[in-house]
Amino acid sequence: MNEAIAQVTDKLSGWWTGFLEMLPNLGVALLVIGLFWGLSRLVKNLMDKVLHRSPVHDTAVPIVSRxxxxxxxxxxxxxxxxILQLQEAATSLLAGAGIIGLALGLAFQDIAANYFAGFMLSFRRPIVVGDLVETNGVFGTVSEIELRSTYILTxxxxxxxxxxxxxxxxxLTNFSTNGERRVDVAVGVSYGDDLEKAEKVAIAAVEGLDGRMQDKPVQLFYEGFGGSSIDFQLRFWVKFHKNxxxxxxxxxxxxxxKRAFDENEITIPFPIRTLDFGIEGGATLAEMLPRSSESREASGNGARHH
Structure with a gap:
């Protein structure tokens, strides 16, 4: 009994001695933790102020600072x-954090990718709310940008x-970046019209439009011979803020x-289709119609006799 009590007393005494020896290091360790805790708060507050003044999205600010x-x-x-000479504990702690982080990263890979992309979009700012954009087959106005998703109003x-x-x-196509956009109009004129005249009339008609950018000339380019018209494309620029x-x-x-062409007797032709009625040898359609009727009657009589 006395021997057991002595062993317990020796054990407690050893722990107490070790604690007293570690006490200075413990004090220093607590001081370090306190200093770094205060530094972490300072970093958070400072980053909140800096990021709120930067182009970073408001949703991303608290996540980055924290x-x-x-x-x-x-x-x-x-x-x-x-400091407490617990390097093994520190190593185990870092290893455990790494394993947990890897597991979470694999489990939430898509979500993490969306948030990372949100961070990059916040820093680079290729789009802002109100921009007219086209991406992933969607065309419309950016209505909201969140850290995980972006909303577009078509x-x-x-x-x-x-x-x-x-x-x-x-x-990603942003139509609002430059504040201007080119307008392309496809037109066709008859093969019998004067192309030089058609070009001058078309350019003059567009040059007088309200809203056209005067510092950029109207351009017209003939593109080819169509089935019923000679086709050209007319181009001019306008200020662009919305679709x-x-x-x-x-x-x-x-x-x-259209108005200018009508006034100058320039024709925008209808599509022309050639119909083949099987007429041969120079015979006219009027001559062929009676023969066609007689053939149908003969076929009908033959069918009745059978």
Whole structure:
């Protein structure tokens, strides 16, 4: 009994002695943790202020600042464990965190990719709310940008959600970046019309349109011989802020060209189709019609006799 009590007493005494020896290091470790905790708070507050003034999306600001704050605090914890000579514990802690992080990364790979793409879109800002864009087969106005998804309002009034990783990885066309857009109008004139005259009349008709950018000339290029017309494309530029600017300019140009061509007796031909009635040897259609009727009557009589 006395021997057992002595062993317990020796054990407790050893622990107490070890604790007293470790006490200075423990104090230093706690001081380090306190300093790094304060530093992490300082980093968070500083990053909140800096990021709010930057083009980073508001949704991304708290996540970025908290992540940096956590990293600073984790560094302080590792240093404190090293002061306490608990390197093995620190190594195990880092290894466990790495394994957990890898498992979570595999489980939430798509979600993580969307958030990462959201971060990149926030920093690079290729689009902002109100831009007219086309991406992933969707055309419309950007109505909302979140950290995980972007919402586009189509001209038909549909609100389409697109994951940010698809926007980041696929082709993205932003029609609002330059504030201007070219309008292309395809027209055809009759083979019997004077092409030089048609060109001058078409260009003059469009040059007088309201909203056309005066610093960029109207251009016209003949493109080929069509089935019933000689085709050309007329191009001019307009200020572009919304899709209706482009649609209205194209509509006004079509009406102006049609009006000018009518006034100058220039023909925009209808499609021409050649019909083959099986007429041979120079016979006219009028001569062939009675023969065709007689053939049908003979066929009908033959069928009745049978």
């Amino acid at each position: 992540t940096l704050s956590f990293i600073v605090l984790a560094v302080g914890l590792v240093i404190a464990l090293g 001209p038909q009034g549909q609100r389409v959600m697109i994951p940010n990783r698809k926007i980041f990885n696929e082709v 209706t600017d482009f649609l209205a300019a194209r509509s006004h140009a079509i009406k102006a060209i």
